[in-house]
Amino acid sequence: MTELNVKPPPNHDAATNRDAANWAQPVDRLSAAGVAGATDDAVTGRRVSGPLQGFGQLWQKTFTVRLDGVDISPTDLIALWKERFPTFWPKGQRFYAPLSGIAPGEVALLEIEPLPGAPVRFSTGVLVLYADDESFTFMSPEGHILSAWITFSARRDGDVTVAQAQALERPSDPFDELAYMLGGNRQNDRFWEATLRNLAAAVGVASPAVDTQVVCIDRNRQWRYWRNVRNSATIRSARRTLTAPLRKLTGRG
Amino acid sequence: MDERQFGAEITEVPEEIRLRLSGDLNGRADEALASAYAQVAALGPRRVSLDFAHVGYINSTGIALVVRLLAQARRDGRAVRAIGLTEHYREIFRITRLSDFMEIVEGDAA
Numbered sequence: 305m306t307e308l309n310v311k312p313p314p315n316h317d318a319a320t321n322r323d324a325a326n327w328a329q330p331v332d333r334l335s336a337a338g339v340a341g342a343t344d345d346a347v348t349g350r351r352v353s354g355p356l357q358g359f360g361q362l363w364q365k366t367f368t369v370r371l372d373g374v375d376i377s378p379t380d381l382i383a384l385w386k387e388r389f390p391t392f393w394p395k396g397q398r399f400y401a402p403l404s405g406i407a408p409g410e411v412a413l414l415e416i417e418p419l420p421g422a423p424v425r426f427s428t429g430v431l432v433l434y435a436d437d438e439s440f441t442f443m444s445p446e447g448h449i450l451s452a453w454i455t456f457s458a459r460r461d462g463d464v465t466v467a468q469a470q471a472l473e474r475p476s477d478p479f480d481e482l483a484y485m486l487g488g489n490r491q492n493d494r495f496w497e498a499t500l501r502n503l504a505a506a507v508g509v510a511s512p513a514v515d516t517q518v519v520c521i522d523r524n525r526q527w528r529y530w531r532n533v534r535n536s537a538t539i540r541s542a543r544r545t546l547t548a549p550l551r552k553l554t555g556r557g
Numbered sequence: 558m559d560e561r562q563f564g565a566e567i568t569e570v571p572e573e574i575r576l577r578l579s580g581d582l583n584g585r586a587d588e589a590l591a592s593a594y595a596q597v598a599a600l601g602p603r604r605v606s607l608d609f610a611h612v613g614y615i616n617s618t619g620i621a622l623v624v625r626l627l628a629q630a631r632r633d634g635r636a637v638r639a640i641g642l643t644e645h646y647r648e649i650f651r652i653t654r655l656s657d658f659m660e661i662v663e664g665d666a667a
Binding site: 470 | 584614615616617618620621624625627628629631632645648649651652653654655657658
């Protein structure tokens with residue numbers, strides 16, 4: 305028998321319910337009814353799809369930035385991050401926050417520009433799976449390029465507050481996996497590195513340095529999920545772009 | 558919020574290895590859980606049971622650690638089941654679709 309730091313719990317039931325309000329309520333299908341401003345809703349009617357439901361290799365990515373010289377607590381930083389989340393994204397990327405803010409069970413819509421100046425923008429979204437004072441987590445819907453969740457958190461390291469984004473992600477289908485291998489993986493890293501730099505700069509860090517740790521958790525591909533391609537946001541968005549002139553002519557916007 | 562230190566105890570029972578978890582399962586449990594799974598993997602069981610009966614609190618980072626462990630077990634061809642979850646966390650495992658990949662045993666497992 306091997307034992308690691310075992311400590312008996314004093315009150316199991318009370319403890320397990322103390323976080324109930326931090327989690328999304330169960331839903332069979334997502335609804336983006338609480339979002340305004342997006343031109344396309346590719347989320348309503350979809351189920352969530354986490355890292356276990358994706359096709360490609362499984363990656364864990366951790367991005368951290370130390371807020372040296374800035375007097376801000378982890379809870380204040382997370383409050384700011386939630387409130388101004390879209391403003392920290394890199395230029396050209398759009399995050400349509402739920403009207404009631406980043407809270408458990410809310411859905412946000414996204415429009416992602418895969419490359420600067422690309423003619424196609426991917427329409428997708430996220431479910432706010434979890435939120436508390438020191439962290440919040442998004443989970444992707446079916447059709448998202450990555451079957452993933454990502455947790456944004458803050459903690460103290462000595463006198464310094466450290467902001468972190470940690471993703472667990474698999475490309476959702478074979479085409480997404482190919483795109484990921486051909487540069488999407490690195491592009492995704494740059495996206496979150498830029499986001500953390502923007503966050504740090506917004507609170508007053510002069511020259512923020514983002515540390516990136518990438519680990520491949522599972523090199524296998526889950527071939528039984530190749531059919532995820534039927535929900536592909538990539539294909540859906542490309543089709544919408546190509547048929548936009550026709551929809552404009554016929555008034556089906 | 559009072560935090561309770563995470564622990565993991567490995568026991569061998571017939572046909573499986575049981576990982577008895579205790580304390581709070583959050584980001585600070587990362588190394589202990591990874592180390593426990595590495596020890597489990599070295600024993601080479603066909604099935605691992607995660608016993609949550611003594612876990613007080615799981616946040617989303619803690620669930621992510623379970624996802625990672627589950628992915629590693631699937632990679633290794635090892636079945637995973639969860640026992641001792643409260644109704645609240647059985648619900649969370651359904652929301653996050655972890656229950657698609659692991660048997661969730663209600664009540665005490667044999």
